[in-house]
Amino acid sequence: MLIHDYFPHARRLWDRGELIVGPFLAVRRLAREGWPIDVVPLGELPWPTKLGRKVTSLAVVLGHSRGT
Structure with a gap:
């Protein structure tokens, strides 16, 4: 599944703009x-x-089998 507004480790990707956590x-x-x-x-x-x-x-977002 493709998602947007994903900021890894809740850190800004750009110097300006809103941080969406x-x-x-x-x-x-x-x-x-x-x-x-x-x-x-x-x-x-x-x-x-x-x-x-x-x-x-x-x-x-990737899904995988439980236990693997």
């Missing part, structure tokens, strides 16, 4: 409750995104 906190809570998920932030892209940088707040 909800998606990070929700994923962290689900993981602590035992949901078999991982999040892979897309990080830096090969094209400019916001405020002259190449970083994005997009992330992919």
Whole structure:
């Protein structure tokens, strides 16, 4: 599943702009409750995104089988 506004470790990706911690906190809570998920932030892209940088707040949520 692709999500947006994911700020890894609840840290800003850009010098300016709003920090939205909800998606990070929700994923962290689900993981602590035992949901078999991982999040892979897309990080830096090969094209400019916001405020002259190449970083994005997009992330992919991956599910896996319990016990693996």
